[in-house]
Amino acid sequence: MPVTIDQLLERVEKPSRYTGGEMNAVVKPISEAEVSFAFCFPDIYEVAMSNLAIKILYGILNDLPYAVCERCCMPWVDMRKELMDHQIPLFSLESRTPLKDFDIVGFTLQYEMSYTNILDMLHLGGIPIQSAQRSEADPIVCVGGPCAFNLEPLHAFVDAVMIGDGEEQIVEFTNAVRNGRKQGLSRMEILRSLTKIEGVYIPCLYEDAYNEDGTLKSLTPVDETVPAVINKRIQVNMDEAYCPTHPPVPYTQVVFDRIMLEIMRGCTRGCRFCQAGMLYRPVRERSVDKLCEMACESVSNTGYEEISLSSLSSSDYSHITELATRLTSDLKDKRVSLSLPSLRVDKFVQDTLTQTQQVKKSSLTFAPEAGTQRLRDVINKGVTEENLMETLGNAFSNGWSAVKLYFMTGLPTETDEDLAGIADLAQKSAGAYYAVPKGQRVKGLRITCSASVFVPKPFTPFQWCAQDRPEEVQRKQQMVRELFRPLKSARFNYHDSAISRIEACFAVGDRRLSKVLYRAWELGCVLDGWNEYFRYDLWLQAFADCGLNVDFYAHRVRSKDEVLPWDHINAYIDKSFLWREYEKAMRAETTRDCREGCNGCGLQKVKGVCSVCG
Amino acid sequence: MMAVFEKGETLRYIGHLDLMRTVQRALRRSNLPVKYSNGFNPHIRLSFAAPLSVGVVGRRELMEVPVEEGVTEKQFVEAFNRVSPECLQIVMARSISDEFPTLMSLVAGSRYTIRLMASPEADMAAEAFDRFMALDHYVATRRTKSGENPCDIRPFIKEGNIAKTADGYEIKLETVTFANGALKPSLWFECLCTFAGCDKPHHIIYRDAILAQPENGPLMPMEEYPHA
Numbered sequence: 091m092p093v094t095i096d097q098l099l100e101r102v103e104k105p106s107r108y109t110g111g112e113m114n115a116v117v118k119p120i121s122e123a124e125v126s127f128a129f130c131f132p133d134i135y136e137v138a139m140s141n142l143a144i145k146i147l148y149g150i151l152n153d154l155p156y157a158v159c160e161r162c163c164m165p166w167v168d169m170r171k172e173l174m175d176h177q178i179p180l181f182s183l184e185s186r187t188p189l190k191d192f193d194i195v196g197f198t199l200q201y202e203m204s205y206t207n208i209l210d211m212l213h214l215g216g217i218p219i220q221s222a223q224r225s226e227a228d229p230i231v232c233v234g235g236p237c238a239f240n241l242e243p244l245h246a247f248v249d250a251v252m253i254g255d256g257e258e259q260i261v262e263f264t265n266a267v268r269n270g271r272k273q274g275l276s277r278m279e280i281l282r283s284l285t286k287i288e289g290v291y292i293p294c295l296y297e298d299a300y301n302e303d304g305t306l307k308s309l310t311p312v313d314e315t316v317p318a319v320i321n322k323r324i325q326v327n328m329d330e331a332y333c334p335t336h337p338p339v340p341y342t343q344v345v346f347d348r349i350m351l352e353i354m355r356g357c358t359r360g361c362r363f364c365q366a367g368m369l370y371r372p373v374r375e376r377s378v379d380k381l382c383e384m385a386c387e388s389v390s391n392t393g394y395e396e397i398s399l400s401s402l403s404s405s406d407y408s409h410i411t412e413l414a415t416r417l418t419s420d421l422k423d424k425r426v427s428l429s430l431p432s433l434r435v436d437k438f439v440q441d442t443l444t445q446t447q448q449v450k451k452s453s454l455t456f457a458p459e460a461g462t463q464r465l466r467d468v469i470n471k472g473v474t475e476e477n478l479m480e481t482l483g484n485a486f487s488n489g490w491s492a493v494k495l496y497f498m499t500g501l502p503t504e505t506d507e508d509l510a511g512i513a514d515l516a517q518k519s520a521g522a523y524y525a526v527p528k529g530q531r532v533k534g535l536r537i538t539c540s541a542s543v544f545v546p547k548p549f550t551p552f553q554w555c556a557q558d559r560p561e562e563v564q565r566k567q568q569m570v571r572e573l574f575r576p577l578k579s580a581r582f583n584y585h586d587s588a589i590s591r592i593e594a595c596f597a598v599g600d601r602r603l604s605k606v607l608y609r610a611w612e613l614g615c616v617l618d619g620w621n622e623y624f625r626y627d628l629w630l631q632a633f634a635d636c637g638l639n640v641d642f643y644a645h646r647v648r649s650k651d652e653v654l655p656w657d658h659i660n661a662y663i664d665k666s667f668l669w670r671e672y673e674k675a676m677r678a679e680t681t682r683d684c685r686e687g688c689n690g691c692g693l694q695k696v697k698g699v700c701s702v703c704g
Numbered sequence: 705m706m707a708v709f710e711k712g713e714t715l716r717y718i719g720h721l722d723l724m725r726t727v728q729r730a731l732r733r734s735n736l737p738v739k740y741s742n743g744f745n746p747h748i749r750l751s752f753a754a755p756l757s758v759g760v761v762g763r764r765e766l767m768e769v770p771v772e773e774g775v776t777e778k779q780f781v782e783a784f785n786r787v788s789p790e791c792l793q794i795v796m797a798r799s800i801s802d803e804f805p806t807l808m809s810l811v812a813g814s815r816y817t818i819r820l821m822a823s824p825e826a827d828m829a830a831e832a833f834d835r836f837m838a839l840d841h842y843v844a845t846r847r848t849k850s851g852e853n854p855c856d857i858r859p860f861i862k863e864g865n866i867a868k869t870a871d872g873y874e875i876k877l878e879t880v881t882f883a884n885g886a887l888k889p890s891l892w893f894e895c896l897c898t899f900a901g902c903d904k905p906h907h908i909i910y911r912d913a914i915l916a917q918p919e920n921g922p923l924m925p926m927e928e929y930p931h932a
Contacts, residue, residue, distance in 0.1 A: 393729030
């Protein structure tokens with residue numbers, strides 16, 4: 091007798107990852123839908139359900155009368171094995187439909203180290219992994235999200251890409267597939283019809299060529315009907331954008347188990363390592379009225395006990411104090427707590443909060459990113475030591491005693507002096523704590539400094555930069571670790587240099603990496619984002635088997651006129667602007683926040699989109 | 705307010721704390737005038753009669769939710785069910801006074817149904833059932849936080865019987881609770897299979913009722929417990 095899904099569930103550690111049925115989960119009869127969309131997240135349920143994109147797009151698609159959207163997540167090791175052992179195809183949470191039976195299978199790309207999971211989910215779901223091997227009956231596999239801006243390492247597995255904000259284009263896309271299917275168009279005809287949608291990129295309609303030195307020569311359309319450049323989509327008015335106020339509410343605790351109120355999209359700071367800060371330009375705020383309305387609706391629909399403000403830099407929201415004040419008073423009766431961005435724990439907000447509710451004294455988080463002012467200028471991180479110490483002093487006298495500081499090692503131009511600055515900053519933070527009189531501070535100071543490894547990302551001024559070699563990364567990490575040894579109450583954590591190295595390859599890699607990815611998956615690489623499953627040896631073998639060099643991708647400085655694998659994507663950020671920023675970085679010159687004046691990133695050329703430059 | 709609710713099949717893998725949070729969120733959605741705890745992190749006051757083991761379906765589970773005066777039983781049931789998923793619905797509610805004992809203090813036993821899907825293992829387990837019930841003692845190993853403890857499970861079983869059904873077998877079990885704890889039906893079932901010398905057949909466990917026992921009275925479903 092064949093084993094049923096229910097029987098598999100009894101054998102796995104957390105069956106609730108696969109059972110769905112949450113409050114606000116949408117169950118529409120899938121057989122009656124004109125078009126079905128499987129929204130796939132290439133990581134496990136707890137991570138997937140913490141993602142804002144899935145809440146927005148799931149809601150938008152299910153509001154369409156003709157469409158059904160169901161969710162599917164990467165199964166954990168135990169469930170994955172059960173599915174393979176019993177040859178049960180990976181299924182959606184809502185109706186347990188195998189992935190292969192959907193019209194569209196869409197993945198959101200948030201992190202390069204989840205790429206093998208995409209291959210694995212396609213395979214488990216009964217869909218040919220290689221785009222070229224899919225038949226007329228197979229779903230159209232599409233992707234979106236920040237990593238889609240350099241899709242090339244995945245090009246062999248993906249039929250269609252959506253670049254930029256998804257709210258409008260996912261509807262146009264889904265509708266086009268629906269119409270194409272209705273008219274009996276072939277798979278290729280449908281894909282070609284999708285190129286007419288602004289923001290949609292069809293990888294198989296482009297060809298790559300290389301120079302003798304291995305660098306990309308060109309990536310060009312196969313014929314003149316295919317657009318040479320794909321423009322990203324921008325949701326111009328956030329007050330008119332879809333509000334995800336009734337997302338599914340998980341039964342078990344997920345990573346972000348609360349209402350995430352997206353107060354704005356984009357960021358004006360212009361940190362030079364930050365991909366999101368460039369890709370999500372321009373900054374677009376929601377109004378306070380709209381946000382209060384969204385918050386109340388969300389609480390009534392979900393019953394969550396906590397709201398956090400979501401954006402790239404919430405403390406920069408123009409009306410943050412007004413928003414905090416109004417939200418706290420609106421939510422008082424239902425005892426819903428509000429978590430505020432760390433940087434604005436100033437006196438005024440403090441007073442407002444203590445009047446109405448108790449602020450959770452969980453740990454505070456800051457990201458100075460670099461240990462010295464010089465290096466912070468290089469990366470254009472507009473935080474000074476003075477800022478930080480003032481904020482910390484405020485926080486320590488207001489009852490906080492734990493603080494987390496985030497850094498990066500291996501930033502361009504970094505010296506040992508900059509690294510020593512990390513320990514120095516930890517020590518000064520402790521100083522700020524002891525400067526508060528004994529009776530006024532809370533006991534148990536904890537300073538946790540975490541350092542990730544710099545990874546060059548497309549569409550940033552550092553896209554031309556090389557990552558430090560693993561030996562150098564390790565030397566630096568050990569050096570900082572030694573400097574932390576004498577510091578009581580301060581801890582230093584750091585990322586695995588090997589994972590960051592592979593991440594760098596896939597962040598800035600080209601089409602040839604599709605082969606490496608496939609080979610790595612074949613060798614057994616999966617769930618690479620989970621340290622315990624990351625197999626560096628297998629990744630190196632995959633590169634070697636494909637005759638490609640990790641150094642070429644991760645540790646090479648690119649020249650100004652090198653053709654980059656993402657040059658055909660228009661994120662409305664001029665390459666010349668990025669180069670200008672790169673040169674300024676090398677001179678440790680800062681660039682002002684765009685709110686203080688337009689820096690000419692390229693968006694000023696698009697009329698009526700950027701509210702800052704007009 | 706005392707409420708009898710169903711913890712359906714979809715929810716059977718949800719642990720006690722997750723269920724607690726799920727009910728609190730449903731109560732917040734319902735807009736019912738619930739009461740909050742004091743302290744730094746106010747939460748909705750709520751208590752369950754007896755936690756249900758993960759994997760077991762609850763047919764008549766019990767919770768107590770203090771509400772402001774004036775809320776009728778009907779209002780409570782309707783307001784909750786409107787905002788709660790299908791697998792977590794209230795069957796009935798009963799207004800109880802502040803003097804009513806805490807539900808947890810009343811627990812005296814439970815009734816379970818174990819459904820076995822037809823298979824050779826199920827036949828073996830069924831065949832051994834009467835002999836297993838006839839034993840005076842059966843020492844099982846209980847895994848607890850403090851390690852593995854040997855424990856005689858037989859005294860926990862008050863009654864039990866088995867019947868053949870269209871798709872397998874159905875075992876009915878009535879257990880009693882002692883000061884040192886209750887018996888997990890899954891442990892009992894494991895012991896039956898070990899005794900029968902078979903692998904565990906595919907099965908589902910249901911808790912049909914949580915029992916209370918008034919002074920000098922019989923065991924009865926707790927929702928019927930008399931109180932002035």
